[in-house]
Amino acid sequence: MLSLELIRTDPDLVRRALESRGEGSSLSAVLELDTQRRGALSQGDELRAHRNQVSREVGRLRSAGQEASAEVIREMRQVGDQVSQLEEQVRSLEQQIHEILFSLPNLPLPDVPQGSTEEDNVVVRQWGEHRVFDFTPLPHWDLGEQLGIIDIARGAKLSGSRFYTMFGAGAKLERALISWMLDLHTQEHGYTEVMLPALVKKESLEGAGNLPKFADLLYHDEEDDLWLVPTAEVPITNLHRDEILPPGSLPCSYVACTPCFRREKVAAGRDTRGIKRVLQFNKVEMYKLVTPESSEEELEKLLDNAEDVCRRLQLPYRVLQLCTGDLGFQSAKTYDIEVWSAGCQEWLEVSSCSTCTDFQARRAHIRYRPSAQARPQLVHTLNGSGLALPRVVIAILENYQEADGSVRIPEVLHPYTGFTTIPAVPSG
RNA sequence: GGAGAGAUGGCUGAGCGGACGAAAGCGCCGGUCUCGAAAACCGGUAUACGGGUGACUGUAUCGUGGGUUCGAAUCCCACUCUCUCCGCCA
Numbered sequence: 001m002l003s004l005e006l007i008r009t010d011p012d013l014v015r016r017a018l019e020s021r022g023e024g025s026s027l028s029a030v031l032e033l034d035t036q037r038r039g040a041l042s043q044g045d046e047l048r049a050h051r052n053q054v055s056r057e058v059g060r061l062r063s064a065g066q067e068a069s070a071e072v073i074r075e076m077r078q079v080g081d082q083v084s085q086l087e088e089q090v091r092s093l094e095q096q097i098h099e100i101l102f103s104l105p106n107l108p109l110p111d112v113p114q115g116s117t118e119e120d121n122v123v124v125r126q127w128g129e130h131r132v133f134d135f136t137p138l139p140h141w142d143l144g145e146q147l148g149i150i151d152i153a154r155g156a157k158l159s160g161s162r163f164y165t166m167f168g169a170g171a172k173l174e175r176a177l178i179s180w181m182l183d184l185h186t187q188e189h190g191y192t193e194v195m196l197p198a199l200v201k202k203e204s205l206e207g208a209g210n211l212p213k214f215a216d217l218l219y220h221d222e223e224d225d226l227w228l229v230p231t232a233e234v235p236i237t238n239l240h241r242d243e244i245l246p247p248g249s250l251p252c253s254y255v256a257c258t259p260c261f262r263r264e265k266v267a268a269g270r271d272t273r274g275i276k277r278v279l280q281f282n283k284v285e286m287y288k289l290v291t292p293e294s295s296e297e298e299l300e301k302l303l304d305n306a307e308d309v310c311r312r313l314q315l316p317y318r319v320l321q322l323c324t325g326d327l328g329f330q331s332a333k334t335y336d337i338e339v340w341s342a343g344c345q346e347w348l349e350v351s352s353c354s355t356c357t358d359f360q361a362r363r364a365h366i367r368y369r370p371s372a373q374a375r376p377q378l379v380h381t382l383n384g385s386g387l388a389l390p391r392v393v394i395a396i397l398e399n400y401q402e403a404d405g406s407v408r409i410p411e412v413l414h415p416y417t418g419f420t421t422i423p424a425v426p427s428g
Numbered sequence: 429g430g431a432g433a434g435a436u437g438g439c440u441g442a443g444c445g446g447a448c449g450a451a452a453g454c455g456c457c458g459g460u461c462u463c464g465a466a467a468a469c470c471g472g473u474a475u476a477c478g479g480g481u482g483a484c485u486g487u488a489u490c491g492u493g494g495g496u497u498c499g500a501a502u503c504c505c506a507c508u509c510u511c512u513c514c515g516c517c518a
Contacts, residue, residue: 038477038478041477041478041487042477042478042479042486042487044487045477045478045486045487045488046486046487048486048487048488049486049487051498051499052486052487052499054498054499055446055497055498055499056446056447056499057498058446058498058499059445059446059447059498059499060446060447062446063446068498072498073498074498075498076498076499077497077498079498080497080498080499244438244474244475246438246456371457372456372457372458372473373457373458373472373473375475376475
C-alpha cells in the first residue's frame with residue numbers, strides 16, 4: 001500500500017512512478033475522497049469534544065445531587081445522532097479510499113530500468129560456463145521418465161494436469177536439496193528457520209499484497225475461508241503483522257520451506273512441458289525485515305545468498321534486473337536468477353529477489369522502534385527464493401547427466417543424498 | 429463436534445456507567461549515588477489522526493463488530509480467539 005501522505009504531498013511523483021510500470025492511476029479520486037474524509041473527521045472530532053465536555057458536566061451535576069436540564073439532554077442526543085452520521089460517512093469514505101489504495105502497486109525505486117515488458121529486463125551478470133556435451137543432453141521429462149524418478153502421468157491421474165510425482169532418487173534429491181539449502185542459509189547466511197502454515201486467512205494475503213487483486217491466482221477453501229499460500233512470503237510477512245519490533249531487532253532474517261500453490265490458467269504449451277511450471281511445488285524462501293536505510297544493501301546480500309546456492313551447486317546462472325513494467329505488484333526493485341538448463345536449452349527462473357520497501361509493512365502494520373525513545377517506523381521487507389524446487393532438480397538432472405543416462409549429484413549434496421549418482425536404468 | 433471459563437498497556441494485574449488512557453507491581457529509559465556496577469531513591473515511559481513555531485492541545489483506541497445511554501473498559505447482542513473437560517485423531 002502506498003502512503004496516502006505521499007500521494008497528498010506529491011501526487012505527480014506518484015503518478016509518474018505508477019505510469020512507468022504501466023499503471024493508470026486513480027489518484028485524483030483518492031485525493032478528493034481524502035479531502036472529504038478529513039473534513040468529516042474534524043467535524044466529528046469537534047462535535048465529540050463538545051459532547052464529552054457536556055457529558056462530564058452532567059456527571060458533575062449528578063454527583064452534586066442535581067440533574068441536567070432536559071433541554072441539554074435533548075441537544076446532546078442530537079449531537080450523538082450527528083456524530084454517528086459523520087462516523088458512517090467517514091467509514092464509507094475510508095472504505096473507498098482503501099479499495100483504491102489496495103489496488104495500487106508499489107513504486108519502483110529510481111534505479112530500476114524503465115521498460116514495459118520482460119524484453120526490457122537487464123542482464124546484470126552471468127556466472128559459470130555452459131557445459132560442453134559430447135552427446136545430446138536430454139530434457140528432464142525424458143531423463144526423469146527414463147530414470148524412473150519423475151512421473152507426470154501419475155501426477156495427472158491423482159490431481160490433473162500440471163501436477164507431478166517423483167520417486168526414489170528423484171524424491172530424495174529434492175528432499176536433500178531442501179535440507180541442504182536450509183542448512184546453508186541458517187548456518188552460513190544468518191537466517192532463522194521457520195515452520196509455517198500453508199493455509200492462511202484472507203488478512204494474511206492482504207498484508208502481503210496478493211489480495212484483493214490476485215484472487216484468481218490462488219486456491220481457496222470456501223468452507224472454512226482459508227487460502228493455500230502461493231509462497232512462504234505470505235505467512236512470513238504476517239509473522240509480525242500489527243507489531244512494533246523493539247530496538248535492536250533488525251535486521252530480522254527468516255528462511256522457510258513450504259509448498260507453494262499457484263492457480264494458473266495458462267494454456268498448455270511449450271512452457272508447461274515437464275515440471276517447469278506446475279500448480280504445486282516446494283520453495284525455500286528467504287525473508288528479511290530491515291530498516292529503511294539498509295534495505296537496498298540488504299537486497300544485494302539477499303541476492304548473493306541466493307546466488308551462493310547456484311554457485312555451490314555449480315549451476316551456470318545469470319542475474320536479471322527487472323524493468324519497471326515487469327515488476328511484481330508489491331516490489332520496488334527485483335532481481336531474478338535464472339539457471340541454465342542444458343536439456344531444455346533455456347534459462348529457468350529459480351529465484352526472484354525483491355525489496356518491497358514499506359509497501360507490505362504499511363499493509364500489515366509492521367513497525368520497529370529505532371531506539372528506546374523514538375517513534376515507531378515502518379520496516380522494509382525483502383524476499384527472495386533460495387531456491388525454488390523443482391526447477392533446481394531439473395537443472396541438476398539436465399546439467400549433470402552423462403552419456404550412459406546416469407546423473408551425477410553435485411558434491412555439496414552428497415552428505416544429504418547419501419548417493420553420488422543416480423544410476424542409469426538398463427533399457428529393455 | 430459437545431460442556432464450561434476467559435480476553436484490559438511490553439508483561440502481571442486492579443477497575444460501583446460519570447475527571448479512566450486506565451491503579452499497583454514488573455520491565456524499559458533518564459537522573460542522583462559510585463572508581464565502575466549492583467542496591468536504594470527521584471523522574472519518565474502506548475498508538476493513530478488533527479491543531480499549534482512551541483510548552484501544549486482535540487479526537488479515537490481496554491479482543492472485533494453492533495446496541496442501550498447525555499456519557500461505556502464497565503450493561504446488552506453477535507462474532508473471533510485462548511484455556512479446561514469430553515469425543516475424534518497424525
